[in-house]
Amino acid sequence: MDFSLNEEQRAWQMKARKFALEEIRPISLERDRIADPHETFDWEIVKQGSRLGFRTAVVSKERGGHGIDFVTQALVMAELAKGDSAISKTFSQCWKWSHLIAAVCTEEQKGRFLGPFVADDTFVLGSGSTEPSSGSDNRLPPEDDPKAGIKLRAERRGDEWILNGDKVFIANGSIAKLFFLSARTNPHVPVSAGTTRFLVSSDTPGFRVGKVFNKSGWRFYQNAELIFENARVPHANLVGEVNRGRAEDGVGGLFNDLELAANAIGVCEAACEQALHTARTRMQGGRPLKDQQVVQLKFGRMHMLTEALRSYVLRVAWECDQKIRSPHAALLVNFSSDVIQEVTELCMDIHDGAGATMDLGVDKLVRDSFIWTHLAGDSVLRMKAARRIAK
């Protein structure tokens, strides 16, 4: 057993910590407070982070990226999230699809898409699956129901595929230049057997971005509606095989769970820091709050949960690096939802007694934490983990 980080891991961690403290945190709350969900986003922070390597961190060195391992990815996501959870996610969303490009794209596609991605500080990646009538249906498809799941149609016409339909809540939807898009290529079979994945550029004719969703948390993060009206996608952008779009995609698939849990560490750390600061500085009856048992019990529990989450995240990250398949990633994301919400709520508890006002940063941490149970369907994520165990 060795819990120490190597020099490279440590260096990335420190770089992310510095960027989060000096650049992300100062804009976090002001971005959160902007009412128009389209205006909360800030290209400057993306460009700055990109120049430090955060946008392209998981693209291999041969392709011009940095090829950091999963442990480093977890460390960086946590550090960035301590500054702002949604800004961290904006970067790691690019990692998620970088992983997928590496896992499922042809060499020709990798060259065609990763080149421009690496070269452009404003090149952001996204992926579209969820539709108005299919959220859980795509994640936990009913085995025998062809009507359930993705409805966005893709039909072959010569060297092109013609896409028609809507996607909703799509992450980086209003800012991404390239999307992995799941479309139905056979509506007569269950979604697991009739879906194909395409790479769709944002300048595709017939494609446009609809509304940007106005969320109570993760306000910086752009979730948008994607609209396809006879959108024409070249056949060369088809990913993998026709009707095999829901197939397993290697270790990259585990990243989704690791990503949320690692991000949660940062939010929990921010909550712990905030709570301790209040407990040390706010006085009651001439003594700091931290002298009171009820407050001690709260920040003690906050730290206990945060450290347990950190240990679990690093174990799963290590398993990903060792290519070990286990149900731990799925369990980890369930655990992170419980922990992030309890820790941020306890932080708010410690801020009670401030009368008619609530610390805006403390409120933001709680609102951001709600996203964990609304992102991919909380019950669905728990069922997926349980089914992997029982399999």
Added chain:
Amino acid sequence: MYNLRLSAEQLEFRDTVREFVAQEVKPVAVSPQRLEAAERRLPMELLDKASGVGLRTLALSEELGGAGADNLTCCLVTEELAAGDADVAAVLTETSTLGHMLFDRLMTPIQRERFLPQFLADHRYHLALADHEPETDSALGVNYHRPVASEARIRTTAARTASGDWVINGVKDCVANAPVAKLIAVQVRTEADAPGAEGESMLLVPRETQGLVVRETADRWYHGACGELAMRDCLVPAGNLLGATGKGPLIPGAGSSGRGAAVYAALNLGIGRAAYEAALDYAKLRVQGGRRLIEHQAIGTKLAEIAIRLEVARAAIWQAAWASDHPEAVADRSLADLPLQTIAGVFTAEAVYRAAKDAAECFGAMGVMKDMPLQKYIHDALVCLHSGSGNSDAKLRIAEALAGSRRP
């Protein structure tokens, strides 16, 4: 004898308010401009209509022109109102509770004659109680099982003029209803040397008093209306003294053990019910995984847990309210001699917050969208859970009561 049947009158009250909420309140409550917690303004026209059907003067006795509702009936009404709109419920409940306290219990006949006619005639005549000051701490906290420090809690002073009138100077904050109140009961220090509450008195300060400035609290972490009072040489007549000087706090504020506490818990419960009803409707309608959401065990049990929490909270609130309406039930040992209203408040705040979160989860991504009401219900439940000194402090008060030590 154990009887939980509501009287015909109580049922009628509830039905009337439920109908009013469905027709008038709900359509306004779920309109886009009211879904944004930070932006929402009080719907004054709605408050006027509610006053028109008697909800502003609900607890005021019938002899004085009100509806004479007891605490339990007030809880029934407040739950219904809050299931429609928590802000509307909060303003009406505060005025109604204070209306009973001030006009029925504390004012002299002469004071009543001066203030009651306007109160009855004006739909926008709201009431407020100003008993909190900036930088003062109302938490029990370090004083748990210890005598409360004798340092002055009230620094607002009222000095007597030669003619016996009062000149008030000081600042109050966290005053519920301040921005809409036309008459404010203000806690002041009348004897600088008397220890603690013994030097405190209560004065009636009309809104138009010279030198009184009311400012709305900027960051919105409350229900209804809330504000700060700055009083600079405010002159009020001798006849505005409520009760006698040096009598300390005469009105237990909402959140403490007074009549307001159960009603406030009922308001909280109404928020939970709005979330529950939305989730239940959606779960019966939305199909995923080949069947309606409610037919999936995971969602079915979630809804069951919400229902359990809300039913148990309601039972605790009704018991606490009924106990305050029937003090003899504690005296004859039918009910435990415990701070039942605080107990109901603590349980309800935790139950409703959990219920609102679970209800929102049934909506998936739509549960956190600002153009949907679920995020508002969660916010509203959080405000209940974390206002005043919070649940931890309320538990300390309950624990002291368990040990047999009672505070005023």
